[in-house]
Every structure is written in C-alpha cells, then in structure tokens.
Amino acid sequence: MNHTLSILLQNEAGALVRVAGLFAARGYNIDTLTVTATHDPAVSRLTLSLQCDDAGVAQILQQTRKLVDVLQVAHPATALAA
Amino acid sequence: MRTAFTLARSGRPGPVVVDVPKDVQNTALDYRGDGELALSGYRARLRAxxxxxxxxxxxxxxFAALMQAQRPLIYAGGGVIAAGAATALRAFVDTFGLPVTTTLMGLGGFDTTDPLALHLLGMHGTAYANYAVEDCDFVLTLGARFDDRVAGVPAKFAPRAKFIAQVDIDPAEIGKVKPVHWHHVGPLTRALERLTTYGRAHGLRPQLAAWHAHVAALKRMHAMNYDRTSALIQPYAVLEAINRHTRGHAIVSTGVGQHQMWAAQYFDFxxxxxxLTSGSMGTMGFGLPAAIGAQFAQPGKLVIDIDGDASIRxxxxxxxxxxxxNLPVKVVVFNNVGDGMVRQWQKLYFKGRFAASDKSLHRKDFVLAAQADGFAWARRLQDKAALEATIADFLAFDGPAFLEVMIDxxxxxxxxxxxxxxxxxMITGDFIPSREVHAASDAVPSSMF
Structure with a gap:
C-alpha cells in the first residue's frame, strides 16, 4: 500500500541522508521525495512516499521519530482517518 | 560536545559519534563554556x-490481568540497569512475588541468588528459565526488546501467556517484535514504584504459592550442569571456582563467544x-578495555576479564x-585453540565445515605475551588438579594477573x-536434564544464523 509521510527536519547538511539511510537500512525503497524550505529557514519539509504495509509504516514512523534531526513526523492519511 | 553527552545519557542511553573535521580541529575559537544545540524535536519527545x-x-x-494470572513472570532487560531501577524492581517483586528472568544485558538487575531469580533466558538461557517462559501465563517485560536471542520465533515466545505487558523508555520498542496487551512508555523506576504503591494501596497480592513451587522444582530439576568427571579442564568448573571466591560481588567483563555465555550462566550477579558485556552485535575484544575502564572507575573492586583466546587477540x-x-585487573583467557562459538555453530548447523575457526597453527604464547607486557603474575593452567589452588592464588595476587586456562x-x-x-x-546437552523428548531432526537450518 502506498503511504505518504511528511517530515519536518532541521535544515542542515546530512539531515536528509539520515532519513534516507534509515529507510534504506530497513529495506524500504522511497518512491518519491521532495524537500522544500519552510517559513523558518532552520527547518525544511520533506515529503516522501513509499510502498509499505500498515504495520511497517507504524514502525517506520516510530523509528523516524528517533532521529535527532527530525522535528515532526506526520502520516496525513492516518491523521485524516482518525 | 555538551549536546553529544546529553544525547548519550538521556532517554534510551547509547553511543553518539562526534565527527570533528581537520579544519575545525585547527581553527582557533573562543570558548564560551555553556549552551547546547536546540534539538527542539528530540527534546520535546524526550520531555513527553x-x-x-x-x-x-x-x-x-x-492489576486486573495480574490478579487473573496463575503463573506470572517478569522478563527484565538491560533497561532495568540503564534506568537504575533494580531497587524498584526488588520492591515490586517483594510485594507481588513474580519470578524474574533477565536478558544478557539485564544480568545484575535482579539478584541471581534469590529464590525467585531464574537467571538468563533465551538462546543460551538456563533450562529452568526457558521452561518457566514456556509455562507462564503472564509476562511483564521491563526494558527488554524481544530480540532474536530471546524471542527467536516471536509468535512462539511465551506461548501460554494470555497477557503481555511492556514498559520501556523507547516508544519504538512497544510492539516492535511481539504484540503486547498493555504498555507504558516512560521512566521504569517511576512506573514500578507507581505499580507497587497502587497494588499495596488496593491490597492486591497474587496468590502464587503453586507457581513458586513449580519454579523451585524447575530450578532443582534442570539446574546448570556439565561433565564433572572429565579429565580435561571444563570452563564451567573454573567459573564456579572463581564464583566461590567472588560470590557475585566482582565486576566481570567479557569478550564475545562461548566464554561470554558461560560467564553469564555460571556467575552470580x-x-x-x-x-560488562557487549550484547547484540557482540564485539569481540570488549573484555580487556572494559575491565580497564571499570578498574579506573572502581579502584577498590575486584575486576575480572573473562576472555577467550580469539577475543583477547x-x-x-x-x-x-x-x-x-598498575591496575590490579585479573585476566582469564579460556583457550580452546579456536573460535569456539563459531565452531559450535559449524558443528550444529553447517555440517561440520570448520572453516577458519581453528587456531591450532597459531604460535602465540599468551603467558609470554603477558610477561612481555609486564605481568608479574602470568601462568598457564593445564592440570585439572591444580585448578582450585591456582584460582585462589590468581585472585589473591595484589596487582595485574593473567591466567590462561587450557580448556576442553x-x-x-x-x-x-x-x-x-x-x-x-531447546537442547540441553548431555548433562542438564531436559523435560522434552526430541525426535532427532534431519532438517539442518544451515542458512540460519
């Protein structure tokens, strides 16, 4: 199933590779990826999508929240459904 | 750097890598001496x-679930130690009477000499701990993660448990491997104290006499044992001899391999x-540096590195x-002329192909090596009859001491x-009674590790 995650992270060199590395280490291929600036120059927004079952996405959300550079992780589909 | 230490010590503690490039190393900077990086996301999550x-x-x-249970068990991991929750665990067990089994990293979190202590569980756990896990109907998981050395087959771990509870500081550990019925994410000491206070206030005391008798019987009937009549020196006998002197009060470090598992099984904590052991992706060679650090931190304590001939190298x-x-560290090297644990797996799972695990062509003389590095006490033990006296002399030596033991x-x-x-x-070997009768299996899971 396709999932889209929205991640706010500190806008600094190396932050993106930590997120991408976490997904890669767990065997998830990122299908789409966009990084954009936000109104706060210290923060960037990363939007990515991947194929993953529901249990897997719950895990990857928790793992992404362990990254020090990550400010917020949202899974808009589950937020809407809830 | 301050932030690195904050990260290393907060939440679920762990290592942090700080990479200082050469140009930064050579730059003159004004030292300000305070302040930390914002890390607003991390700090907000930590605070919560x-x-x-x-x-x-x-x-x-x-407690509704616990009071229904007939055979409740605590499965305690390294989180008990990292959280400083051993005292709170003791009070919880004293109040409610749940037996405790610990992971490799949880050893010392609960006094292994206690009648309710089941020592280590899992791949190389005691038979009685593993049977208790099989028999229990309730599991309270404390700072442990159902890793593959504990729950090799998560669906079959604690198969009779009707209720599994989990307390952890790391939200990502809840339900990661094994679904749980009840969980709490937060500091372990406070959670245990809260449960103890609540249970006492409401007069909740599970009646566990039958379960305690069952656990005592398991411990008696499936105790650790080995070939006591062998002419060769058995490593277990050496550890028992050391344990008779230290009685669970020495600081013990290890490398990785058979000697590590034997030390975990045969020492009291x-x-x-x-x-001090390297769990998970176990790091061979951990024992000696860990012992050195421990001896610096605790100059008055007896510190023993139990090592293997491959790990010490x-x-x-x-x-x-x-x-x-001049640290009075005691170094024991169990020499079985090879990578014993690798050899054990090759024997059991890889059709006896002993590739690269034999060291009989290696010429190193460990005793000469220790002497060359200034050890005034460095000996090789190869005569079983000299075991007790050698151990006593070794431990009593006032200074660094090195003992190589040629084991079976x-x-x-x-x-x-x-x-x-x-x-x-579970296979219990030739000397620990098993309660199951196994049909010999032809299926060799040679791709499994």
Missing part, C-alpha cells in the same frame, strides 16, 4: 516520555553494573595499559535454543 506517568486506569487494567595491546597503570576444546554452550527454534525445541 520523561513526564509520562501511569494513570489509575492504567494501574487498574494491569548480586547488583547492577557488575556485568582483538585488543591484546591493552595488556600493556594494565601494567602501565569440545566444551559447548548448553542449553541452546537454536536459531529459528522455539523454547520447546
């Missing part, structure tokens, strides 16, 4: 976890932070550090729950 507390409803649902240069600082090269680590096997399939 650290402030979380068990509600009355949480406690009520926990009375208190936290007396067991990884960091053997540190022998010189021991004598440079075929000594194995038992019990063993094979990779991809359930506890019901």
């Amino acid at each position: 976890v650290e402030q979380s507390a068990l509600s009355d409803a949480d406690c009520a649902s926990f 009375r208190a936290p932070r007396h067991w 990884m960091n053997i240069g540190e022998l010189e550090t021991v004598t440079t600082y 090269p075929d000594a194995g680590v038992y019990p063993m729950v094979g990779p991809g096997a359930s506890y019901a399939q």
